[in-house]
Amino acid sequence: TAKNPDRPTNPGPDGSPASGTTELIRLENVTKRFGDHTVLDGLDFSVDTGKHVTLIGPSGSGKTTILRMLMTLTRPDEGTITVDGERLFPAPPKQVREIRKKIGMVFQQFNLFPNMTVLRNVTEAPVTVLGMSRDEAEARARELLELVGLADKCAARPSQLSGGQQQRVAIARALAMRPQVLLLDEVTSALDPELVAGVLDLLRDIARSTDITMLCVTHEMGFARDISDQVLMFDSGRVVEAGSPEKIFGDPEQERTREFLGAVL
Numbered sequence: 001t002a003k004n005p006d007r008p009t010n011p012g013p014d015g016s017p018a019s020g021t022t023e024l025i026r027l028e029n030v031t032k033r034f035g036d037h038t039v040l041d042g043l044d045f046s047v048d049t050g051k052h053v054t055l056i057g058p059s060g061s062g063k064t065t066i067l068r069m070l071m072t073l074t075r076p077d078e079g080t081i082t083v084d085g086e087r088l089f090p091a092p093p094k095q096v097r098e099i100r101k102k103i104g105m106v107f108q109q110f111n112l113f114p115n116m117t118v119l120r121n122v123t124e125a126p127v128t129v130l131g132m133s134r135d136e137a138e139a140r141a142r143e144l145l146e147l148v149g150l151a152d153k154c155a156a157r158p159s160q161l162s163g164g165q166q167q168r169v170a171i172a173r174a175l176a177m178r179p180q181v182l183l184l185d186e187v188t189s190a191l192d193p194e195l196v197a198g199v200l201d202l203l204r205d206i207a208r209s210t211d212i213t214m215l216c217v218t219h220e221m222g223f224a225r226d227i228s229d230q231v232l233m234f235d236s237g238r239v240v241e242a243g244s245p246e247k248i249f250g251d252p253e254q255e256r257t258r259e260f261l262g263a264v265l
């Protein structure tokens, strides 16, 4: 892509260099019900490697459920999920564990380990899940904490930090696993208003300066417009409209999209 001209692409089926992009995530015919409430209804979509895709739409339309399925925190009732060419659902547990290492998530409520220092929060999974040495994990964690502006907070506990700082730690913790995909679930919704801009600026920087694939659920339409390659408008468990941010925010085709954006912008 224009953003990352040096990124290698997989060869085509005959070994020739692929001209297009490579698909990293694919959901096919995914259905999810809670009781008799169908939350996702035969959903199909895919995300190409290195792209930033944003899910927008009214509360309850199924956006978070999609991220939770990719994190294997909830299972589809039907359909298939494929990540980097391998089946995540349905799949045997060992395969699921391997694919899960490629995916990082930042939650609305930070979900830091309260009894661990900031540094330990960031080193824990690389050591226990990836088998990284503690020295290597700490060196990497210090770099990441520097990146998120918290180099001086290594020894602090999460409770000693502001919400914005806790969310920066959560972002560093997710990046410490060197995921191919970063899932962001309304990461600024729980923050005091004056802390929102700083966290969004950090995520803009990460989107610009890395080739990580991002899938974001957000109500921050300015942020969505800035970072997205593609925006998906959801309603009632279906994609109502998909397109570039210029198209979706500037000239949406669907009445439902216009109505939603009219209410939130």
Ligand code: ADP
Pocket (backbone or CB within 6 Å): 034, 039, 057, 058, 059, 060, 061, 062, 063, 064, 065, 066, 217
């Ligand atoms: P969004 O992220 O678009 O706001 P969600 O994916 O969080 O939507 O939720 C979609 C629907 O699924 C909502 O109606 C929600 O109440 C319902 N839902 C989500 N999780 C559960 C659950 N664990 N049990 C029952 N219903 C749930």
